[in-house]
Amino acid sequence: MENFDFYAPTYFAFGQNKESEVGKLVKQFGGTKVLIHYGGGSVVKSGLLDRVKKALDAERIPYCELGGVMPNPRSGLVYQGIELCKKESIDFILAVGGGSTIDSSKAIAAGVVYDGDFWDFYEGKRIENALPIGTVLTIAAAGSEGSPDSVITKEEGMLKRGASGNAIRPKFSVLNPALTQTLPAYQTACGITDIIAHLYERYLTNTAEVECTDRLIEALIMTMVHEGPRVIENPNNYDARANIMWAGMVAHNNICGVGRSQDWTSHNLEHELSAEYDCAHGAGLAVVMPAVFTYTMSHDVKRFATIARRVWNVEEADDETAAKAGIEALKTYLKGIGMPLTFAELGAKKADIEKLAHTACYGDGSGSGFVYGFTTMSEEDVIKVYNLML
């Protein structure tokens, strides 16, 4: 196991009606004037936004609002949010929504207290300071509610990039599984797929002897295997929603990923797809993961065979056969919850593959020419992987 530091000081208020505690929580973490940041109409229509405002009113905490966050959140709205916060002397950002809204809130929080262009952080500058953030989560997916990460897409060139820093870890997150019961099945399944990707990408390590985190990751994938189909079948299954929601947070706050190398290849290759075609991130991952795993399997067949046996109940004695059967089982599972498995289903085009691979390897010119992770992939490798998705 490698040396590591782990610090995850987010306060989680989990369960039915927990959003009613938002005013109290903002106060507890020092907020005196709040920006409520959210996405489209669903949090308005469901009445959630009103309940959140009521909870702030009850503590006499003033607020202003900025809606309009889109999936694959854009830099344009972040600049608007930063300007609004400065003008209104906001000292606390409250994200009401999913990963996109939380990531956009994190970008605003870091940008408000920074003299330069917030995009610097998404080009590699570490985030050291930010306004405090709270979240009311409406979908189990990105894990952003407990993570120090944020992903934003820059409109100019449609570059999708990540930034990180403990300063943007939420101070608190309200996780009420009941809020996710109204999600369409497709979005629910996209969230489940994102969580599974966060787990596989931690599992695919080059660090030896990491039994504890191996077992924790397997446990969380098994939870998704059990609960995923149940929640697709019955969207109102509160307990299944609750297990997925807690698993989604634990999957990505990194308690199960410490002390080991990780593999963000699938996320990196997917980011090119959702940036180019604006497809759902989870759907993109469902297409990307099996291709990446098939291409990299030979790098450590034993590891793929182990997860196949422990998680997918594969009984094949031969490691390579078992490993392949495990990837097939993942595909069957993803298809079963309604996810796409091919480029065409995403609206992605074979003709774009060279461009996608080039952007994945070189970004806007600052990239190294390689995608680093479980294996090191050259542009040629990445082209081959995208071709496996056809």
Add this chain to the structure above:
Amino acid sequence: MENFDFYAPTYFAFGQNKESEVGKLVKQFGGTKVLIHYGGGSVVKSGLLDRVKKALDAERIPYCELGGVMPNPRSGLVYQGIELCKKESIDFILAVGGGSTIDSSKAIAAGVVYDGDFWDFYEGKRIENALPIGTVLTIAAAGSEGSPDSVITKEEGMLKRGASGNAIRPKFSVLNPALTQTLPAYQTACGITDIIAHLYERYLTNTAEVECTDRLIEALIMTMVHEGPRVIENPNNYDARANIMWAGMVAHNNICGVGRSQDWTSHNLEHELSAEYDCAHGAGLAVVMPAVFTYTMSHDVKRFATIARRVWNVEEADDETAAKAGIEALKTYLKGIGMPLTFAELGAKKADIEKLAHTACYGDGSGSGFVYGFTTMSEEDVIKVYNLML
């Protein structure tokens, strides 16, 4: 799943030589004058205490020392520590040792800022304020390095009682697995047993539909099953030590125990044994757990059968047979790492059973007459359970 709040803001510095960062960490968490609290000679002899002092010196942080913490830490030393801290205007407690030293430090930290008798907290008063605490852990066992709990024994009447509160969660904990390599096999095994008890006692729940935390707990027990014998066989196996150390923290910071009822029956019945006979807590648990599980198995045979199949690879189709085989497998495992399984091996006496059961149920007079947990046990039940340990 039940509603819950979860907040675990301890900073973990994990790995080789991490104790060299102690000065920097104390500073980061606001300490300006430190009490170094420790146990017997091992931290002195090993040179660890000197390394810790050097790290504080490097940051020019003054300190004073209080050694002498014993296993099953006593109230007497806590009173001394409180007096010393007040006299020396200490504002940070640094525990260098295992669970006993950390628990003693927590009691001192709470007592210094409290006008009354610190023992009030161990009679049920919630701890709301305390001096900040840091730890340098020397044994994977109690999980106190990441928990809000403390257990102290009052010399008068040898009462062993617990207190709790987020204020006594360590601000930071240094976890260097190499520091545990010099532990005698017996102490290592006692620590392993304590961790396993923390997991079983979270597993035995009356809450339905808790797949995520069920799976996480199973994952951690499987880690102990794998790594326990390896570390007993080769005390210098750093990676096995590391996996056990992280598992021990995760087992007890409660991330795997949220949203479900828990069962602290084994700990409660064991506390009477270690208070009366001053046996090692882990050794006591090895004797107590199989008896408690055998006695309560019929309350939810399915749950015991599930853990038997998932963790202990029991293949029996009949639930009751499987459940029993799982408890037998646990006993075989505990015996294999050198733990006792009977009253006699602990130095405990059949003649004392009625007294032990009475204290377990009534404490110093404030108890209810019952031990609450997975089942509700009357004094008569507790007597029967102690008799199963003969």
